[in-house]
Amino acid sequence: MTEIPEHLLKRAQAARDKAADDAATPAAAAGDSRIPDHLLERSKAARGEGGAVAVAEKASAVVTSVPSAGLPVGAGPGGHTQRLLTVVKSGSIQETKAAPVDKVHTWPHLLAVEFVASLACTAFLLLFSWFVNAPLMHAADFNKTPNPSKAPWYFLGLQELLTMFHPLVAGVTLPGMGLIVLILAPFVDRNASNKPEDRKWMTSMFTLFLMFWAVLVIIGSFFRGPGFNFTFPWRDGIFFEL
Amino acid sequence: MAKVLDNPRPTLKERAAQLGNQMQGSQAWNAIFRPGSIFRKGYTDSPRNRSYVIMNSVLYHLHPVKVKRHAVKVSYTLCLGGLSFFLFILLTVTGIFLMFFYRPTGAAAWQDIQTLQTSVTFGLLMRNMHRWGAHLMVLSTFLHMSRVFYHGAYKAPREFNWVIGVVLLTLTLLLSFTGYLLPWDQLALWAVTVGTNMMGYTPVFGSQVRFVLLGGVEIGSETLLRWYVLHVLLLPFVIVIFMAIHFWRVRKDGGISGPL
Numbered sequence: 001m002t003e004i005p006e007h008l009l010k011r012a013q014a015a016r017d018k019a020a021d022d023a024a025t026p027a028a029a030a031g032d033s034r035i036p037d038h039l040l041e042r043s044k045a046a047r048g049e050g051g052a053v054a055v056a057e058k059a060s061a062v063v064t065s066v067p068s069a070g071l072p073v074g075a076g077p078g079g080h081t082q083r084l085l086t087v088v089k090s091g092s093i094q095e096t097k098a099a100p101v102d103k104v105h106t107w108p109h110l111l112a113v114e115f116v117a118s119l120a121c122t123a124f125l126l127l128f129s130w131f132v133n134a135p136l137m138h139a140a141d142f143n144k145t146p147n148p149s150k151a152p153w154y155f156l157g158l159q160e161l162l163t164m165f166h167p168l169v170a171g172v173t174l175p176g177m178g179l180i181v182l183i184l185a186p187f188v189d190r191n192a193s194n195k196p197e198d199r200k201w202m203t204s205m206f207t208l209f210l211m212f213w214a215v216l217v218i219i220g221s222f223f224r225g226p227g228f229n230f231t232f233p234w235r236d237g238i239f240f241e242l
Numbered sequence: 243m244a245k246v247l248d249n250p251r252p253t254l255k256e257r258a259a260q261l262g263n264q265m266q267g268s269q270a271w272n273a274i275f276r277p278g279s280i281f282r283k284g285y286t287d288s289p290r291n292r293s294y295v296i297m298n299s300v301l302y303h304l305h306p307v308k309v310k311r312h313a314v315k316v317s318y319t320l321c322l323g324g325l326s327f328f329l330f331i332l333l334t335v336t337g338i339f340l341m342f343f344y345r346p347t348g349a350a351a352w353q354d355i356q357t358l359q360t361s362v363t364f365g366l367l368m369r370n371m372h373r374w375g376a377h378l379m380v381l382s383t384f385l386h387m388s389r390v391f392y393h394g395a396y397k398a399p400r401e402f403n404w405v406i407g408v409v410l411l412t413l414t415l416l417l418s419f420t421g422y423l424l425p426w427d428q429l430a431l432w433a434v435t436v437g438t439n440m441m442g443y444t445p446v447f448g449s450q451v452r453f454v455l456l457g458g459v460e461i462g463s464e465t466l467l468r469w470y471v472l473h474v475l476l477l478p479f480v481i482v483i484f485m486a487i488h489f490w491r492v493r494k495d496g497g498i499s500g501p502l
Contacts, residue, residue, distance in 0.1 A: 103308040107295040110305065110314045117321040118328045125332065125378065129370030136359065139352035140431035142460075149432035151440075152422050154380055154415055159436060171440030172448070182408045185391070186401035194394030195502055206391050241429050242377060 035084060043084075135241050147226045148239055156220030157213045163228065181209070306493060312501045318393075319498065322386035326414075327485065329379040336372040337474065344424070346470035348463035351426035376418050383414045395499035403491040406484055413481040420473040426466060434469075435461055 104110075137146075151159045161170035189202050196203065221240045225231035231239070252260070265271055266282065275281040279298040285291050293307045312318055343358045343365065345351060358365040387407060390396055396404035423434045438461070442452040457464030492498060 102311045104311050104314060105289070105292040105296075106301075106305045106307060106309050107292050110309050111295075111301070113314055113316060113321070114324055117316075117325060121325055121328055122332065125329075125371055125375055126367075129367055129374055132370065132374070133366065134370045134373035135427075135429060136355060136425055137427040137429045140348070140426045140428060142431070144428070146428050146432055149436050151433050151436040152419060153377075154418070155437055155440075158440060162440070167440060167443040168445065172444045179408065179412065182387075183405050186396040186398075186404045189397065192397060194397060194499065196392075199394060202394075203392060206388075210388060242373075 034086060036087060039084065039087070043080075047079075137241075148224060148228045150220070150224070150228075150240065153217060153221055153240075153242065157216035159228070160216040160220035160224070178209075178213075304489060306497070310497055310500070313498045318501070320385075320389060322382050322389055326379055326382045326386055327489075329375050329382060330481070330485070333372060333375050333379065334478070336368050336375065339368045340372060341474060346424065346466050348426065348466060351424065351466060355425050355427075372421075376421060380414055380418050383411050387411055390499075393499055393502065397499075400491070400495045400499065403488060403495060406488045406491065410481065410484050410488060413477060413484065417473065417477045417481065420469045420477065423461075423466065423469045424473065431461060434465075 150156060158171060158175055161174055164170065165174070185206075189199075191199055191202065193199060222233045222238055223230055225236050225239050272282065276298045278294050280291060280295055283294075285295075296302050296305055296307045340358070343362055344354045355369070358369060360366075390404065390407065419434075419437060423430045438452055438456060441455070442448050444451060453459065455465075455468065456462075457468050
């Protein structure tokens with residue numbers, strides 16, 4: 001004989017005890033029943049009218065073979081031939097979509113677009129690289145500091161901030177805060193709508209954020225000359241390498 | 243004189259057709275292509291076959307069989323996310339090419355680039371493509387982020403994918419910045435000097451972080467090696483993992499966001 005694991009035995013015993021307890025206190029069991037009150041009342045009323053065939057007059061009229069006295073074999077307590085196990089609200093099992101989504105096949109509709117986009121991108125990059133050479137200056141020399149020394153363009157906004165603030169603020173605190181603000185954006189923005197007219201505040205804030213960095217990068221790139229002093233590109237030329 | 247051949251020699255077309263049939267019936271062919279693949283059963287345009295193209299190919303990892311109609315509108319996404327990914331692939335290809343000709347030591351690096359540009363076939367073109375592609379990828383990633391923001395596409399249930407996206411943007415910047423040092427010319431050296439000096443001001447552990455990243459107190463040959471490994475191995479490895487999560491979440495969160 002297979003040995004039943006101990007924890008299963010314990011669980012079965014606990015269930016049996018609970019069933020015994022429930023049987024001992026039927027009032028309590030009825031108390032936490034999930035059967036809606038009006039259904040309980042209806043079944044109580046039916047029981048009062050008389051036994052198993054009190055479902056409805058129509059039913060008894062059709063099922064003439066059912067004996068009016070005496071219970072069918074296998075009837076439950078109170079003479080019911082059926083028992084209501086539970087009432088399930090329709091929403092919880094059947095999930096119906098509110099509206100069908102208008103869809104197209106990925107092939108060819110999406111793949112063709114992606115293919116063309118990647119071809120165009122390759123062609124552009126190839127042609128641009130054919131005509132414009134990447135800069136290569138003299139070999140690195142620790143003894144010759146070029147004037148001005150500039151960071152890559154995407155960090156020029158930070159370098160521009162360095163002229164205004166302490167390095168701790170410009171190089172660490174502000175970019176760190178920028179990143180944290182970006183990460184938190186979806187959790188701060190509690191507005192569920194994605195319609196532009198509903199989110200003027202957020203779009204203007206983000207535009208401000210973008211403009212702030214764009215202006216700094218442009219000033220750092222084109223308006224800073226030797227010694228990282230302010231210049232005009234049309235007066236002194238451009239001090240900028242990609 | 244009309245002589246009718248009972249067994250005429252097969253024409254070239256018939257032979258080609260026969261060869262094709264033999265090949266497609268072979269075990270190797272059937273091992274390579276899954277049942278239902280259009281390379282096994284042929285393709286005629288029908289809804290079922292359109293589904294099979296995706297379902298029975300590796301593309302199924304990236305795309306569902308059907309997408310929302312508005313999702314294929316170029317005017318909605320401008321292809322920016324896809325282009326960022328495609329640029330990453332282009333950069334990997336051109337980058338691998340460059341690796342064949344480059345040694346990350348202070349003595350050799352600059353000379354290697356010089357030689358690559360002057361004596362290697364397509365060397366200059368490949369280097370140009372890698373450089374401009376890198377700038378383009380920073381730009382397209384950044385524009386992709388802006389597009390997503392202006393469409394409100396970061397809202398529930400896509401909040402976490404936005405966070406992954408911010409991580410990807412940061413990783414893209416780091417990849418570009420570590421690559422910036424590798425030509426080992428004056429531009430590279432001093433741009434990175436400016437950049438890493440800023441890093442040193444991080445409170446508490448700033449100087450330690452700078453020391454680890456530079457492999458010393460100053461930029462030198464050790465820095466070059468470290469940034470090379472970061473650029474060609476560590477950061478690509480990390481970014482690929484985050485990209486995989488990013489693309490997976492795009493699908494799990496119900497495809498790209500709805501029309502406005």
